[in-house]
Each structure stands twice: as structure tokens, then as C-alpha cells.
Amino acid sequence: MPLPLYLLAVAVFAMGTSEFMLAGLLPDIASDLDVTVGTAAMLTSAFAIGMTVGAPLMAGIARDRPARSGLLGCVLVFSASHAVGAATSSYPLLLATRVTSALANAGFLAVALTTAAALVPSDKKGRALSVLLSGTTVATIAGVPAGSALGAQLGWRAVFWAVAALCLPAAAGILAGIPARRAERDVAGGPALRSELAQLRSPRLLLVMLLGALVNAATFGSFTFLAPVVTDTAGLGELWIPVVLVLFGAGSLVGVTVAGRLSDQRPGLVIAAGGPLLLLGWPALAMLAEEPIALLVLAFVQGALSFALGGTLITRVLYEAAGAPTMAGSYATAALNVGAAVGPVIAATTLTTAVADLGPLWASGALVAVALLIAFPLRAVVAGPKRRDAPVTRANAPVNVEGRRNPVEH
Template identity: 80%
Template structure:
């Protein structure tokens, strides 16, 4: 894989750390800024909404920029937003910085996805996407637990400054490692924006976006609420929370890496293996969560299966949106983040059911079941070629 892909993955690592780190910082932020924890939780919602809205908006804004200029600009805005957030003592200002950071993150990821696809031959988009998304999975392994620890030791502001610092080598790498022009095919001679938006009328594209959103919703429904399962259901100490989250991240890294070698040529195989396995795995985790060993094994497995299937579906979005070279990445980003926003909301509702802490795990199983019910009658959409069969 080309070196620029790994430079882009570094920026994705910094942004992924920022997206997920607030879960362990909200009490500290609330206390420092004089707001309730519930009010501080609005920072998470602001980021998710900014990502959903920002993906197509920022991609449209940057579609006629050279790829390097757009990527560098988004990274620098992201850096500045975190620096302002770290320095402010005003909650509305911090809230605004999260919206700005989300817009920059969404724009970067939308452009980076199409850039990554353009850096490799047409039949290796899945592997390129795996390298790019490895930045997010490594963030869940190291960045999020590290940010939580740094926040505990030095305060939440230190974590924001650390994310800003991570953006510096990423910006330098983009500036020196990517050509000024020629990375994307959108600077001149590409289709008009209206033609790219018209791709959304494709039933095939909308289907794979829906499936990607459902699978990602299932993933984040449980990931968001793993902490009480670890401490209350399994009876483990609080220090086990980052261990379990890191295990999930390690599984996600494994899943993305393995699927990256299959998603271009054998997407049907990934679907056939991961879909039913996830459908069994989430309820199994709910039933065995009180057994620490089973919990640790299943968390790793579910992380691997979730990200293998999710990344394969997002690769399919890029294939199906080939007629929208500058907007395809935004369609994939929007699908991912709709799932990331909706999943925790469904899981929060499930927490109030008789299942209690295990409710989100059952909700994830239902979301996977819904995705399989949608996918089965239209399974040919998930293949590499438009006239291929799903199971090759």
C-alpha cells in the first residue's frame, strides 16, 4: 500500500480518538465548566450530528480543491478546534468547537475515502479502505484508553491538547507525502455536483448505505454501554473497562485487516460468515456476560466481526457510488455516522427495559437481524461485480 495511505490513517487515528474519548471525560468536563453530566453529554450528540451533516456538505465544498489542500485544511481546522476547546472555560464555546471539529472530521474522512480509492488500482479499494480505517481501530485500542488515562492524571484539557498535538505530524505528512494535484480525479473534468448527487437515486447504493448504517448502529449500541456490563454484570473492577474496550479495538483492527483482503473480490464470503456470526454473538454475549472469560473472548470476536462486515459494506458504497468520485466518501461517512448516532439512542432505550445493562447487547442482535432481513433478498448488491452471485 502507498505511504500516503498511512499518513491519512494517522490523521484518522487522531480524529477517532477525539470522537470516542468523551465517554471517559464527561464527569470531569461537567464539574470544571459548572454544568450537569447530562448537559455535558450534549457534546457527544453535537459531534455525531456534525459528522452526519458535515460529510456531504464538506465534501461538496471541497470537491474542486486539490486533494492535498482539502485534507490539509480539514486537519488544521480540526487541530484549531481542539486547541480552542482545551483553552476555553465556557461550555457554549466548547460545544461550538465540537461541532466545528465534527465538520472538519467529516470533511476529512469524506475526502480521504475517495483519495484512498484513487491511490490504488480499482480492484484494491477494500485494502486501501482497511488501511485508512485502521486509524479508527487503533484509536479504540490505544487512543481512547490513553486519552482516558491522560484525562484522569492531568485533566480533560490535557487530552484535548494531546489530540491537537497528534494532528501536527499528520498535517506535515499530508503536506510532504501527497502530491499537490493528481491525488483525486475531481479537480478538473469530473462530473457535475448534480450528477454526483443523482447517484443517491440508485437503489443499490441506498441499500448498501442502509446496511452499513444498521451494522454500525449494532456495533455502537453495545460499544457505547460496555462499561456497566464490565463492572456490574461481570463484576470486574473499573480498571477492567479500558482493558475490555481495548480488546474490542484489537478485534476491530483484526477484522478490518482480514476483511481488507477479501472485501474487493469476495464480499459475499465476508457477509456469509460475519452476518450470521454477529447474529449469534450479540445474544451469546448477553447471556454469558456474567462470566468474565466468556465476556473477554466474545468482546474481541464481536469487535472483529462487526468491523469486518462494516468495512466491507462501506467498500461496497464506494463501488456503487463510482459515478460520484468526489462525493462517494461522504455517502460512506454519512452511513457510518447515522449508525453511530442511532445505535446508542436505541441502546439507551433498551437500558430502561427489563434486560437492564444487557439491553444494548440484545438491541445489537436485533439490529443485525434487521440488516440480514434487508440484505437477503438483495444479496447480489454486495458482490464485487454487478452481475456476480453473492456466494462465489
């Protein structure tokens, strides 16, 4: 895989750390800014909404600009918004910085997904995506626990400053690894924005976006509420919470890595094998959560299965949106973040039911079941055999990082 992919993954790591770190910082933020924890939790919702809206918006703005300038601009805005957030004593301003951060994150990820796909041959998109998403999974393994520890020692503002600083080497990597030339699309080869948006009328594209959103909703629905399962259901101490989250993150890294090698050539295998196992895993975790060993093992397994299946479906989005070379990444980003926003909301409604803290695990199982019920009768569409995707015409040839069409192979 090209070195620029790994440089992009560094930025994804910083942004992923920011996205997930608030779970352990909300009480501190609420106390410092004199708001309730529920009000402080709106910072998480604002970020998710900003990501969902920002992906197509920012991709549309950046589509006629060089990839490097778009990526660099998003990273610098993301860094600056965290610096402002760290310095402010105003909750409304902090909320505004989270929306700004989300827009920058969404824009970066949308452009980065498209750039990653353009950096590799047309049948290697899945592997490129796995490298990019590894930044997110490493954030759950190392970034979030480190942020929680830093916040406990020095306060939440120190974590915001750390994220702002972490963006600077990522910006340097983008300057060093991504060419600076302006886009040079020819009329015949570069589809207009209206044409790219028209891809959203494709039933195949909408199907894989829906499935990706459902699986991601299941993932984040349970991930968000794992802490009370660890302490209340399993009876473990609070120090075990980061251990379980790290195990989930380690599993997710394994999942995206394995799926990255299969999702281009054999996506149907990943979906057919991983889907039923993921469906069984969430109820199994709910029923066995009282057993600490089972909890630890299943946290790892569910992390691996969730990201393997979710990553494969998002790769399918990039293939189905091949006719939208500059907007495909935003469609994948939107699908991911619709799931990330909706999943915790659905999971939260189960906390007041008879199943209490285990409700989110059962809700995740239900979301995966819905996804599989939709996917099963349309499995040939979801699998998208390689022989259909591999040929690329000049009308949908991916754009390289310099803005030129990659050569078309016949």
C-alpha cells in the first residue's frame, strides 16, 4: 500500500480519538462549565449530526480542488477548533467547536476515502479502506484510553489540547505525501456534480448504504453503553472499562485488516460468514455478560465481526458509487455516521426496559437481524461480484490524487 495511505491514517487516528473521547470526559466538562451531564452529552450528538451533514457538503465544496489542499484545510480547521474548545469557558462556544470539528472531520474522511481509492488499482479499494480505517480502530485501542487517562490527571482541556497538537504531524504528513497539483479534469472524463449526485438514485448504492448504516448503528449502539455492562452486570471495577474498550478496539483492528484482504475479491464470503456470526454474538454477549471471561472474549470477537462486516459494506459503497469519483467517499462517510448517530439513540431507549443495561446488546442484535433480512434476498446485489466491478470505463475511472483520470484498462 502507498505511503500516503498511512499518512492519512494518522489524521484519521487523531479525529477518531476526538470522536470517541467524550464518553469519559462528559462529567468533568459538565462540572467545569456548570451544565448538566445530559446537556454536555449534546456535544456527542452535535458531532454525529455534523459528520452526517458535513460529508456530502464538504465533499461537494472540495471536489474541484486538489486533494492535498482539501485534506490539509480540514486537518487545520479540526486542530484549531479543538484549541478554541480547550480555551473556552462557554458551553455554546464549545458546542459550536464540536460542530465545526465534525464538519472538518467529515470533509477530511470524505476526501480521504476517495483519495485512498484513487491511490490503488481499481480492485484494491477494500485494502486501501482497511488501512484508512485502521486509524479509527487504533484510536479506540490507544487514543481513547490515553485520552481518558490524561483527562483524569490533567482535566478535559488537556485532552483537547493534545488532539489539537496531534493534528500537526498529520498535516505535515499530508504536505509531504500528497501531490499539490490542481485538478485537471477533461470534459469527457469528469462527471458533473449533478451527475455524481444522481448516483444516489441507484437502488444498489442505496441498499449497501442502508446496510452499512444498520451494521454501524448496531456497533455504536452497544459500544456507547458498554461501561455499565462491565461495572454493573459483570461486577468488575471501573478500571476494567478501558480494558474492555481496548479489547473491542483490538478486535476491530483485526476485523478491518482481515476484511480488507477479502472485501475486494470475496465480499460475499465476508457477509455470508460474518453476518450470522455477528447476529448471534450480540445476544450471546447479553446472556453471558455476567461472566467476566465471556465478556472479555466476546468484546474482542464482536469488535472484529462488526468492523469486518461494516468495512466490507462501506467498501461496497465505493464500488457502487464508481460513477461519482469525487463524491463516493462522502456517501460512505454519511452511511457510517447515520449509523453512529442513530444506533446510540435506539440503544438508549432500551435502558429503561426490563433488560436494563443489557438492552443495547439486544438492540444491536435486532439491528443486525434487520440488515440480514434485507440483505438475504438481495445477496447477489450486496456481494457485487468482482467481475462486474473491476472493469472501469472512462466515464467512471477513478481520479488520482493529482486530479487526472487513471488509465483505463481494457
